[in-house]
Amino acid sequence: MTEVAHRLMVVDDSNVIRRRIERANELPGVEFVGAARNGVEALALYEAVHPTLVTMDLTMPEMDGAECVAKLVQRDPDIKILVISALADKLTAIDALEKGASGFLCKPFTDRQLNEALRKLIRT
Amino acid sequence: MSLESQVAVFVDGVLNYFDTTVQQSAQCGTPHLALSDKPEISDYTGVIQVTGKRTGMVAFTAPKSMLSVMLMRMQETDMGHENLCDLVGEIANTLSGNARRDFGHQFQISVPSVLSGRDSQLEYPPDLRPIVIPIDWRNYHARLIVCLGG
Numbered sequence: 001m002t003e004v005a006h007r008l009m010v011v012d013d014s015n016v017i018r019r020r021i022e023r024a025n026e027l028p029g030v031e032f033v034g035a036a037r038n039g040v041e042a043l044a045l046y047e048a049v050h051p052t053l054v055t056m057d058l059t060m061p062e063m064d065g066a067e068c069v070a071k072l073v074q075r076d077p078d079i080k081i082l083v084i085s086a087l088a089d090k091l092t093a094i095d096a097l098e099k100g101a102s103g104f105l106c107k108p109f110t111d112r113q114l115n116e117a118l119r120k121l122i123r124t
Numbered sequence: 125m126s127l128e129s130q131v132a133v134f135v136d137g138v139l140n141y142f143d144t145t146v147q148q149s150a151q152c153g154t155p156h157l158a159l160s161d162k163p164e165i166s167d168y169t170g171v172i173q174v175t176g177k178r179t180g181m182v183a184f185t186a187p188k189s190m191l192s193v194m195l196m197r198m199q200e201t202d203m204g205h206e207n208l209c210d211l212v213g214e215i216a217n218t219l220s221g222n223a224r225r226d227f228g229h230q231f232q233i234s235v236p237s238v239l240s241g242r243d244s245q246l247e248y249p250p251d252l253r254p255i256v257i258p259i260d261w262r263n264y265h266a267r268l269i270v271c272l273g274g
Contacts, residue, residue: 016198016207016211016214017214061235085221086222087221091229092224106222107221107222
């Protein structure tokens with residue numbers, strides 16, 4: 001049995017994307033622990049499940065991903081956050097990294113690209 | 125940026141979306157200015173409002189059958205109304221967001237809103253004529269409607 005090394009929380013306002021990321025995750029040692037639809041839900045879920053790894057959309061209602069990244073990093077400076085967004089310009093990626101994200105993956109993505117991005121994140 | 129270049133950005137986005145997400149290529153037909161002020165829409169329509177240096181809207185409209193097959197290709201088992209709305213909104217969001225690579229950071233996009241039903245009314249910015257990009261995937265026909273000024 002593989003030991004759980006990372007607890008994965010998925011944050012995206014799209015149910016289809018949340019479920020897809022949950023299904024696509026095939027990394028050993030990465031356990032899916034919950035999903036949230038926006039930044040407000042993500043902060044509440046963080047307190048309940050204490051994820052170590054997060055995928056984060058940017059454009060979401062109530063609280064967007066950039067603000068949520070900053071708040072999660074305040075709570076846990078070691079948390080690893082992969083921003084997954086359709087916003088494909090360089091400035092958006094740089095802004096997310098400056099707020100504390102550890103990686104950036106552009107939508108649309110394949111399952112293989114997702115797993116590769118998560119793998120890279122875990123190694124950092 | 126010329127009108128042709130703007131359209132090319134969205135056509136490239138559509139082709140990349142289908143290649144990546146459902147891993148089956150789509151074809152884009154000849155983009156054209158809408159013949160009427162209000163182009164026909166399909167069963168589900170995802171709409172993104174654009175603000176910033178450019179203003180207007182981008183909409184992706186598709187039949188229920190096409191969206192259902194796309195969900196299946198994505199290994200999704202729930203083909204209910206909520207997920208069909210979700211997918212059409214996500215496609216509009218992705219195609220609009222990807223356009224920032226070419227249009228720049230000040231191409232601001234809203235969260236998607238979704239219309240269901242062919243009788244729904246899409247609100248177009250006044251004084252702008254929409255560009256319609258036909259999309260063919262398998263035997264299904266969808267459209268991307270781009271209506272941008274500025």
